[in-house]
Amino acid sequence: MTSKELAKLLGLSETSVSFALNGKAGVSTQTRNRVLEAAEKYGMPPRRPAAPSAGTICLLYYRKHGAVLNDSSFFTELTEGVEQKCAEEGWRVSLVNVYSPEDLEIQIRELSNMKTAGLMILGTEMKQDDFNILPFAEIPCLLLDNHFISARIDSVQINNTDGAFTAANYLIKKLKVQPGYLHSSYPINNFDQRTEGFHKALRHNGMSVSNIVVHELTPSIDGAFADMTAILESGEKPVRSYFADNDQIAIGAMRALREKGFRIPEDVALIGFDDIPMCSYTEPPLSTVHVPKHHMGIVAAERLLSAIRTGDRYSVNIEISTNLVLRRTI
Numbered sequence: 001m002t003s004k005e006l007a008k009l010l011g012l013s014e015t016s017v018s019f020a021l022n023g024k025a026g027v028s029t030q031t032r033n034r035v036l037e038a039a040e041k042y043g044m045p046p047r048r049p050a051a052p053s054a055g056t057i058c059l060l061y062y063r064k065h066g067a068v069l070n071d072s073s074f075f076t077e078l079t080e081g082v083e084q085k086c087a088e089e090g091w092r093v094s095l096v097n098v099y100s101p102e103d104l105e106i107q108i109r110e111l112s113n114m115k116t117a118g119l120m121i122l123g124t125e126m127k128q129d130d131f132n133i134l135p136f137a138e139i140p141c142l143l144l145d146n147h148f149i150s151a152r153i154d155s156v157q158i159n160n161t162d163g164a165f166t167a168a169n170y171l172i173k174k175l176k177v178q179p180g181y182l183h184s185s186y187p188i189n190n191f192d193q194r195t196e197g198f199h200k201a202l203r204h205n206g207m208s209v210s211n212i213v214v215h216e217l218t219p220s221i222d223g224a225f226a227d228m229t230a231i232l233e234s235g236e237k238p239v240r241s242y243f244a245d246n247d248q249i250a251i252g253a254m255r256a257l258r259e260k261g262f263r264i265p266e267d268v269a270l271i272g273f274d275d276i277p278m279c280s281y282t283e284p285p286l287s288t289v290h291v292p293k294h295h296m297g298i299v300a301a302e303r304l305l306s307a308i309r310t311g312d313r314y315s316v317n318i319e320i321s322t323n324l325v326l327r328r329t330i
Helices: 001-012 014-021 030-043 072-086 101-115 129-131 159-177 189-204 221-233 247-259 295-312
Strands: 054-062 091-098 116-123 141-144 154-158 180-184 214-217 241-244 269-271 288-290 317-322 323-325
Touching: 001 030, 014 030, 014 116, 054 072, 054 101, 072 091, 072 116, 072 295, 091 101, 101 116, 101 129, 116 295, 141 288, 141 295, 154 159, 159 189, 159 241, 159 269, 159 288, 159 323, 180 189, 180 247, 214 221, 214 247, 214 323, 221 247, 241 247, 247 269, 295 317
Parallel strands: 054 091, 054 116, 116 141, 141 154, 154 317, 180 214, 180 241, 241 269
Antiparallel strands: 288 323
C-alpha cells in the first residue's frame, strides 16, 4: 500500500499521513497513532523517525554587488559543506539573502531576538566599512570567506596569498619571464590578498612590481571575454603569461585570446584561481589554484557549532590551504 492509498483509506490528507509516517510535527498524537497502526496493519515498511533538530543556524549571503557572489559552483560547494556538517550534528540551516549593510544589520538584530542559535555570514563581498557597523554580541557568529583584522568573531577564509604566490612563482620558474595580471575590476578582500601573493612572487624572483602588465576585467566569463576582446582590439599585445584573480576571468580572457588567433599555451599561458568544475572542460583545460570548497564549509560549520556548544567567545581566524592544479594552459 502507498501513502496516497493509506491517506484515502483513513480519510486524511497525504500531507498528514506523510508527517505521521516520518515523525514530523504537524499532526496530533491521536492521528499519528492511527496512521502508524494502519501502516503496520497493511504491511507498510516502518520508516525511521526524523532525528530531533538541535536548533537552527542562519547562513546569510551578503550580496553587496553580486558580481562575485553569484550562483557559481564555488558557493554551491561551500554551502553544501556547511549544510552537510550541520545535518550530521542535527542542526537545520536557514539560508537568507541580504543586499546592503543596513539590511544585514537589521537581519542580525532580528536573528538575535529569535530562536536562532548561531549566525554564519558569507562575506565574500564585504568590506571593512560594511563590517564595522554590525552588531555581533547576542549570538555566536562566524564570517565565511573573509576576515578583518579588527574582527571579534570567528572567521574561515582561503589562504589567498600563498595560493597566488605558488601560481605566480610557478609561471616565472617555468617560462623565465615576468607574468601579467588579469585583475578583477570589482574589489574584494580575496583579490587584494591574491594581489599581495602575486607581488610577493615577483619580488622573490627579483622582478619589479612597477613593471607589471595589469588588465582589469569583470570577474565573470562573459564580462572578462568582452573586456579582454576590447583590449586586444585596441592593439595591445598580450604578454607571455598571466595569473588571473579567478577562473571565470581566466576562462573569459582565454576565449578572447583564442578568438583573436593566439594559441594557448604556446603563445600565452594562463593560471586561474578556485578550480571550478568548468576548468576541466575548457579547451585547453585550465591550470588553476584548487580551493577545497566543500571542506571549507565543513570547517566553518564545525567551528560555529563548537562555539554554540561551549560558549567560547575567543575568536579565531582559520585559513584553508590551497594547491596548484596543472592542466594544459601552461
